[in-house]
Amino acid sequence: MNRSQPLVLGIESSCDETGVGIVRGTTLLTNTVSSSMDEHVRFGGVIPEIASRAHLDAFVPTLEQALADAGVTLDEVDAIAVTSGPGLAGALMVGVCAAKALAVATGKPLYAINHLVAHVGVGLLDGQDNAGGSRQNGTAPQLPENLGALLVSGGHTEILKINSITDDVVLLGSTIDDAAGEAYDKVARILGLGYPGGPAIDKVARTGNPKSIRFPRGLSQPKYMGTTEEPGKHRYDWSFSGLKTAVARCVEQFEARGEEIPVADIAAAFQEAVVDIISSKAVLACREHGIKDVLLGGGVAANSRLRELTSQRCASAGIRLHVPPLNLCTDNGAMVAALGAQLVMAGVEPSGIRFAPDSSMPVTSVSLPA
Amino acid sequence: MLILAIDTSAVASAALVSDDVPEGVVASFSTEDTRSHAEVLAPGIEEMLASADVTGEDIDALVVGVGPGPFTGLRSGIATARTLAFVWGKPLHGLVSLDAVALEVAESTAAVPEFLVVTDARRKEVYWARYTLEDGRLPRLEDGPHVSFAADLPDLPAFGAGAGLYAGALDCHPEFAQEQPDALFLGQFALARLAAGNGLLDSTPLYLRESDAQVPGPRKRAL
Numbered sequence A: 001m002n003r004s005q006p007l008v009l010g011i012e013s014s015c016d017e018t019g020v021g022i023v024r025g026t027t028l029l030t031n032t033v034s035s036s037m038d039e040h041v042r043f044g045g046v047i048p049e050i051a052s053r054a055h056l057d058a059f060v061p062t063l064e065q066a067l068a069d070a071g072v073t074l075d076e077v078d079a080i081a082v083t084s085g086p087g088l089a090g091a092l093m094v095g096v097c098a099a100k101a102l103a104v105a106t107g108k109p110l111y112a113i114n115h116l117v118a119h120v121g122v123g124l125l126d127g128q129d130n131a132g133g134s135r136q137n138g139t140a141p142q143l144p145e146n147l148g149a150l151l152v153s154g155g156h157t158e159i160l161k162i163n164s165i166t167d168d169v170v171l172l173g174s175t176i177d178d179a180a181g182e183a184y185d186k187v188a189r190i191l192g193l194g195y196p197g198g199p200a201i202d203k204v205a206r207t208g209n210p211k212s213i214r215f216p217r218g219l220s221q222p223k224y225m226g227t228t229e230e231p232g233k234h235r236y237d238w239s240f241s242g243l244k245t246a247v248a249r250c251v252e253q254f255e256a257r258g259e260e261i262p263v264a265d266i267a268a269a270f271q272e273a274v275v276d277i278i279s280s281k282a283v284l285a286c287r288e289h290g291i292k293d294v295l296l297g298g299g300v301a302a303n304s305r306l307r308e309l310t311s312q313r314c315a316s317a318g319i320r321l322h323v324p325p326l327n328l329c330t331d332n333g334a335m336v337a338a339l340g341a342q343l344v345m346a347g348v349e350p351s352g353i354r355f356a357p358d359s360s361m362p363v364t365s366v367s368l369p370a
Numbered sequence B: 001m002l003i004l005a006i007d008t009s010a011v012a013s014a015a016l017v018s019d020d021v022p023e024g025v026v027a028s029f030s031t032e033d034t035r036s037h038a039e040v041l042a043p044g045i046e047e048m049l050a051s052a053d054v055t056g057e058d059i060d061a062l063v064v065g066v067g068p069g070p071f072t073g074l075r076s077g078i079a080t081a082r083t084l085a086f087v088w089g090k091p092l093h094g095l096v097s098l099d100a101v102a103l104e105v106a107e108s109t110a111a112v113p114e115f116l117v118v119t120d121a122r123r124k125e126v127y128w129a130r131y132t133l134e135d136g137r138l139p140r141l142e143d144g145p146h147v148s149f150a151a152d153l154p155d156l157p158a159f160g161a162g163a164g165l166y167a168g169a170l171d172c173h174p175e176f177a178q179e180q181p182d183a184l185f186l187g188q189f190a191l192a193r194l195a196a197g198n199g200l201l202d203s204t205p206l207y208l209r210e211s212d213a214q215v216p217g218p219r220k221r222a223l
């Protein structure tokens, strides 16, 4: 196997995007994605069975397209990488079975990869200067030391500390109930704004007054936060289900009073509550763990207010915020390939073809052992 | 003609069948388990190919059971078969998974002119199809496959693990009370059909059930 500039094909199917990406070392060759998002619109959220059915039909065409776009053949590929978790069990299963078949048919080594850590892997691709990688004349991009990652999407909300992207990642905090993107979807439904909720709320919120209503910030009370010396149990964790309920109550109260619902104000106040608690807890976690660079990942990275407030707060805490291009923030195969290439270059052994997908794979497991 | 057959509609199984060897069987494997297809299928196929000293080059076509069967398990076989066929550049055909049990019945002493093949559809339902049998012919699918309650099936001898599960409601043949679709019989069925110049299905899964998703109704207004 070529371990210096390996050609790696990455497969992603943990939610509603079927992704195949190909990288050579740290160079992105293609990032091909087929999304079933349109099929979920009328349900107001991702339906796992519909996503799984779509993965099955999209996989081979997406693979074929990716190979054509990258101008490579399967023969040339050094290794295959696939998301083995965390994610929707039935959806993961399709990508994992396809990846294993690809490994059997080609005889190439297979790496079973952690989806969350893969989000950080995009920071190591060339030309992503704003994504955290730095480059000294001719050498491969390196992740900064003391790197953190804030991942916010429809499926997850986490703050990670990356000591080594190939074998030492720590989960500092995460949501204990809904993901932030999920909360956006649910609130968008309550407000009749459609799916996906993130962009819809972000847009309407611009015309509203975020201070008109105050919504709760989950897990922000002292008993959860504790102090720097004695941190509480949920110091860096989030909770969004109470916020969603508060929005529903608020809407009901306007209705009960026979008043018009101030949709823009509610959207703005909701968004402010989400973004405020995400960015404040993330920055707190970074400060208390010596993190100097933070990479933003996940689909909610597209949210204008999240980027604005997070970069403001990072700046005042002396932390650099890196936001990759949006098509690399949302779920994709390129991030899986990018992390796969790092594992190959670090000499990590492949996972083989006997592993099981793990819908709750912890970040401490960057790739599965053989 | 050498065919690689795969079925994951109930248990996971795969087989290499050829019209050049006695009884058509080159190699086969199957599991008992109905829930760990994603783990066992690829290693099983890899070991089977190695033990038979067969590579993708040698295979003329692939056949996959397209169900009906529990969705996630069913998809593992189809995803595997589609990917192998793509990489090897070989044709892929589909067969109703229940055909495997029908052929097994036809080749046994339990054969009767008209019968049902029944498998477990979970949620207290069964997948089933009605077959007829004429001497020297392949079993003929007359009706189905469907998904229903066992009590609502036609009153005919019933074969397969679904019949065994609801033996009280069905006329279950005891020797077939645990029988599951097996890729070996699927492969033989496919060989026979192709030899007779008959076509096969494509690899579109027979889910028979919609996803459980509900379109959310309008939110109740507080009045």
Ligand SMILES: [Zn+2]
Pocket: A115, A119, A153, A155, A156, A298, A330, A331
């Ligand atoms: Zn993701």
